[in-house]
Structures are given as C-alpha cells and as structure tokens.
Amino acid sequence: xxxxxxxxxxxxxxxxxxxxxxxxxxxxxxxxxxxxxxxxxxxxxxxxxxxxxxxxxxxxxxxxxxxxxxxxxxxxxxxxxxxxxxxxxxxxxxxxxxxxxxxxxxxxxxxxxxxxxxxxxxxxxxxxxxxxxxxxxxxxxxxxxxxxxxxxxxxxxxxxxxxxxxxxxxxxxxxxxxxxxxxxxxxxxxxxxxxxxxxxxxxxxxxxxxxxxxxxxxxxxxxxxxxxxxxxxxxxxxxxxxxxxxxxxxxxxxxxxxxxxxxxxxxxxxxxxxxxxxxxxxxxxxxxxxxxxxxxxxxxxxxxxxxxxxxxxxxxxxxxxxxxxxxxxxxxxxxxxxxxxxxxxxxxxxxxxx
Amino acid sequence: xxxxxxxxxxxxxxxxxxxxxxxxxxxxxxxxxxxxxxxxxxxxxxxxxxxxxxxxxxxxxxxxxxxxxxxxxxxxxxxxxxxxxxxxxxxxxxxxxxxxxxxxxxxxxxxxxxxxxxxxxxxxxxxxxxxxxxxxxxxxxxxxxxxxxxxxxxxxxxxxxxxxxxxxxxxxxxxxxxx
Numbered sequence: 001x002x003x004x005x006x007x008x009x010x011x012x013x014x015x016x017x018x019x020x021x022x023x024x025x026x027x028x029x030x031x032x033x034x035x036x037x038x039x040x041x042x043x044x045x046x047x048x049x050x051x052x053x054x055x056x057x058x059x060x061x062x063x064x065x066x067x068x069x070x071x072x073x074x075x076x077x078x079x080x081x082x083x084x085x086x087x088x089x090x091x092x093x094x095x096x097x098x099x100x101x102x103x104x105x106x107x108x109x110x111x112x113x114x115x116x117x118x119x120x121x122x123x124x125x126x127x128x129x130x131x132x133x134x135x136x137x138x139x140x141x142x143x144x145x146x147x148x149x150x151x152x153x154x155x156x157x158x159x160x161x162x163x164x165x166x167x168x169x170x171x172x173x174x175x176x177x178x179x180x181x182x183x184x185x186x187x188x189x190x191x192x193x194x195x196x197x198x199x200x201x202x203x204x205x206x207x208x209x210x211x212x213x214x215x216x217x218x219x220x221x222x223x224x225x226x227x228x229x230x231x232x233x234x235x236x237x238x239x240x241x242x243x244x245x246x247x248x249x250x251x252x253x254x255x256x257x258x259x260x261x262x263x264x265x266x267x268x269x270x271x272x273x274x275x276x277x278x279x280x281x282x283x284x285x286x287x288x289x290x291x292x293x294x295x296x297x298x299x300x301x302x303x304x305x306x307x308x309x310x311x312x313x314x315x316x317x318x319x320x321x322x323x324x325x326x327x328x329x330x331x332x333x334x335x336x337x338x339x340x341x342x343x344x345x346x347x348x349x350x351x352x353x354x
Numbered sequence: 355x356x357x358x359x360x361x362x363x364x365x366x367x368x369x370x371x372x373x374x375x376x377x378x379x380x381x382x383x384x385x386x387x388x389x390x391x392x393x394x395x396x397x398x399x400x401x402x403x404x405x406x407x408x409x410x411x412x413x414x415x416x417x418x419x420x421x422x423x424x425x426x427x428x429x430x431x432x433x434x435x436x437x438x439x440x441x442x443x444x445x446x447x448x449x450x451x452x453x454x455x456x457x458x459x460x461x462x463x464x465x466x467x468x469x470x471x472x473x474x475x476x477x478x479x480x481x482x483x484x485x486x487x488x489x490x491x492x493x494x495x496x497x498x499x500x501x502x503x504x505x506x507x508x509x510x511x512x513x514x515x516x517x518x519x520x521x522x523x524x525x526x527x528x529x530x531x532x533x
Contacts, residue, residue: 001522001525003518006518006521006522007490007518009467009468009471009521010471010486010490010491010521011490011491012468013468013471013472013475014389014487014490014491015491016468016472017388017389017468017472018385018388020388020393020394020397021381021384021385021387021388021394021397022384022394023380023381023384025384025398026380026381026383026384026401027377027380027381029380029384029398029401029402029405030376030377030380030405178495320504
C-alpha cells in the first residue's frame with residue numbers, strides 16, 4: 001500500500017467519523033460551560049479605589065502644607081526648576097500610534113493589479129471561518145482591504161509572485177504562493193526587510209489571500225503588527241555587577257524530557273559585561289496570548305541573577321512560545337516583561353567561554 | 355477607498371464578540387476534538403475544557419485576527435496536557451462509547467478498513483495522532499502544524515512518516531482488511 005493510498009485512507013477515516021460530533025450538541029456545550037470568572041475585575045476595582053483614596057489623601061495633605069507655607073510671614077515653597085528635568089520619554093500610546101501608522105502604510109503597499117476594484121468589505125463567497133494568524137500580532141492594529149481582481153487565480157498568483165512592494169519581500173519558504181488548504185484560498189506573505197523602530201513595534205507583515213469568484217478573483221490583504229510597552233529607565237542595569245548566577249532548564253536528549261542544567265556563577269568581568277549588555281538591549285515584550293501545547297517537563301526556562309552592591313536584579317522566565325522575561329529588583333517587579341529575542345544564544349555563548 | 359493605485363483610506367476589520375466567535379466555531383472545534391480523542395464523550399469533554407479555559411481570555415480572543423486558529427491551538431494544548439494527566443491514573447471507559455452507532459458499510463468494504471484505522475489511531479500517542487489529524491483532517495501545512503504543536507517541522511514530518519509506516523505495517527498484520 002503506497003503513501004497516497006494510506007493518506008487517502010486516513011482522510012476517509014476522519015471524514016467517516018465526523019458524524020460523532022453533533023453540531024447542535026457543540027452549540028449546547030457553549031451554553032453549558034461556566035461563565036467567565038472576573039476576579040481580576042474585582043481586584044482591579046479594589047486597587048483603583050485604594051489608589052484614588054491615597055491620591056485624595058495625599059492631595060489634601062499637600063494642599064494644607066502649601067497653604068501653611070504661603071501664609072503671611074512664612075517662606076514660600078521653592079518652585080520646581082523645569083530646566084533640571086529630563087525631557088519626557090515616549091509613552092505606550094506613542095508606540096501604539098507608531099504601530100498603527102506603520103500598519104496603514106504597509107496595507108497601502110499591497111500590490112494591486114491594474115483594473116482591480118476596491119471593495120467596501122468582505123464579499124459573498126469568501127469562506128466564513130477562514131483565518132490565519134501570523135505570529136504575535138494585535139488584532140486591533142490589523143488593517144484589512146478587499147479587491148475584486150479581473151484575473152484568474154493563476155494569473156494573480158503569478159502577479160503577486162513577481163511583485164514585491166518596496167521594503168517588503170516574500171517570506172522565505174518552499175512556495176511563494178500557498179494553496180494547500182481545504183477552503184480553496186491561496187495566500188502569500190510579505191515580510192518587512194528591516195525594522196524601522198524595533199523598540200516600539202513589530203514591523204508589519206502583509207498577508208494577501210485570494211480565491212476564485214466566477215471569472216474574477218477576490219483578493220484580501222491584512223497587516224499584522226503589535227506595539228511594545230515602553231521600557232522605563234529603572235529597568236536597565238547600571239550599577240556594577242560582581243557576578244551573575246545562571247540557572248536554566250534545557251532540552252534533554254529525549255523529546256519532551258527537559259533537564260535542569262547545573263547552576264553556573266559567572267565572575268569574569270568581560271562575560272558579565274556581555275550579559276549586562278544583552279539584558280539592557282532587550283525591548284519591552286508584547287504580551288501575545290498564546291495557548292501553547294505541552295513542550296516538555298519541566299518547562300524550558302532561564303534565570304539570570306545579577307549581583308550588585310545594592311541588591312540582586314533577576315531576569316527570568318519560561319522559554320516556551322512567546323513568553324517574556326520578567327525583571328525584578330530584590331524580588332520587586334520592574335517595568336514590563338522583556339522580549340527575550342536571542343538572549344538564549346548570548347547565554348549559551350557566555351557559558352561556553354566560561 | 356482605492357483611487358489610481360493609491361489607498362487613501364483603510365478599514366478596520368469588524369470585531370465579533372466572544373459569544374459570536376464561540377457559537378460559530380464550536381461545531382468545528384467539536385469535530386476536531388472527536389478526531390483527537392477518538393470518541394464522542396471525550397471530544398465533548400475536551401471541547402468543554404477548552405471553552406472553560408477560553409472564558410478567562412474572552413477579552414483577548416475578541417481582538418485576535420484569527421481566533422479560530424487560536425482556539426485550535428488551545429484545544430491541542432488542552433488535549434495533550436490532559437492526556438498526560440490521564441496517563442497517570444486508571445481510566446474508566448464510558449459505556450455509551452461502546453454503544454455508539456457504527457457507520458454503515460459501503461459497497462467496496464471501505465468502512466471496515468476505516469474502522470480498523472480508527473481503532474489503530476487510538477493506539478498512537480497524543481502528539482502523533484495530533485499530527486495526523488492536523489495534516490489529514492485539518493489539511494494544515496507542516497509549518498503550521500509545527501507552530502501549533504510547538505515542535506520543529508522536522509518532528510512533524512517524522513511523526514507523519516512514522517505514522518504512515520506504522521499504519522502500513524498494521525494493515526499488513528490484518529490481511530483481512532482491504533485498504
């Protein structure tokens with residue numbers, strides 16, 4: 001029995017047992033499932049109430065002090081000197097606005113064949129549940145456009161293959177155009193060639209999908225990007241570091257069998273400097289919600305403890321899917337999670353030299 | 355609006371509510387759950403466990419570009435984790451699963467082969483079965499399967515190749531079954 005026959009047999013087997021799944025039962029289960037528990041909402045509301053109360057109290061105390069200081073005969077309080085202050089840095093909102101602008105700009109680069117007509121929205125005939133995710137991306141920053149193209153799908157595939165917008169290129173892979181799904185939709189992805197502001201947002205990727213619609217072809221373009229949180233100054237390592245403790249869980253020789261690597265204490269100043277630079281070079285992490293499958297036990301992880309005269313700064317996190325690294329100072333979290341980027345490779349290199 | 359090769363406005367995709375997303379995707383998710391678990395009851399349990407988890411992330415699900423892909427991934431995660439938990443304890447077989455109506459036989463005896471394959475699928479590890487389900491039922495490319503399962507594409511290919519080889523050997527051991 002050849003592979004084709006076996007593959008066909010598997011497809012037939014799955015299809016033949018679809019009847020075990022009753023769609024009405026599925027919809028009923030949706031309503032049986034318990035409602036969401038919103039404990040965090042209660043916690044947030046309580047925290048907000050405490051903050052407001054503390055703020056009001058602080059304001060009242062400050063107002064009383066100010067009034068006392070400006071009473072006749074008293075010495076006026078000194079005014080803050082604006083010239084001594086650092087200029088305000090970027091905010092999360094700034095980064096988000098930059099990402100939104102880049103998303104719109106990327107959509108505008110979509111290669112559109114001559115004679116194509118822009119549509120107001122999703123036309124009839126487009127598969128209802130069809131969707132594709134492209135790595136970490138924020139749906140609120142996705143920009144979408146539709147066209148009706150006077151070409152066959154083969155002609156459009158050829159057009160898209162030969163047209164790469166400025167600043168974008170086809171994703172590397174075996175096929176530029178992918179048509180291997182049961183929805184009858186083909187797609188191609190354009191990746192950014194360079195990152196304009198890697199500290200602020202993920203350079204948008206452009207996904208173009210298309211399917212036949214009579215003698216024409218419907219084409220859809222989507223952009224995918226995300227905005228990073230701003231990393232505050234106090235999250236950078238500035239104090240002299242005397243040693244760095246490295247603890248890791250790394251892949252074992254067997255699949256799904258991870259092992260704890262022995263603890264290593266780095267004391268070489270040059271190697272410490274490499275680790276400090278690596279951590280200081282990390283950007284804020286976009287918290288992409290990913291439900292990732294089991295990837296081993298115990299979970300892959302990395303922990304770096306930077307020992308300084310003023311305390312311990314720890315950078316740690318699990319290393320599965322798109323998890324970020326958490327930075328703490330003496331146990332207190334500082335700033336947003338950090339995008340791990342290639343820090344694993346830096347740590348590997350440092351450990352090899354140690 | 356498209357004018358002369360330049361876009362001068364863009365549209366933001368309309369965002370469905372969590373309830374709409376779940377209501378729409380539930381039938382497809384249940385089919386996937388049945389393919390992964392091999393039975394109606396276990397499939398329904400898996401769907402419900404996935405939905406319970408998803409309730410906690412309903413706000414984020416609403417703004418995702420591809421909630422279906424996300425839900426699928428969540429279900430795979432739940433399935434493999436639950437399989438590991440179950441493997442540590444003795445498990446009762448629900449009586450109703452033994453009473454499920456079997457598909458009617460067709461002219462060429464294909465149902466017998468498909469039933470045999472269905473039983474054989476139950477002997478696979480959750481990860482290996484997941485690869486076969488995603489590849490031959492969901493029709494996902496290997497790269498996407500690798501992303502969903504969090505393993506390299508080479509692992510997906512080897513799971514699939516080993517699966518086909520094992521199925522070939524299984525059918526060879528059952529000459530009475532006509533593939």
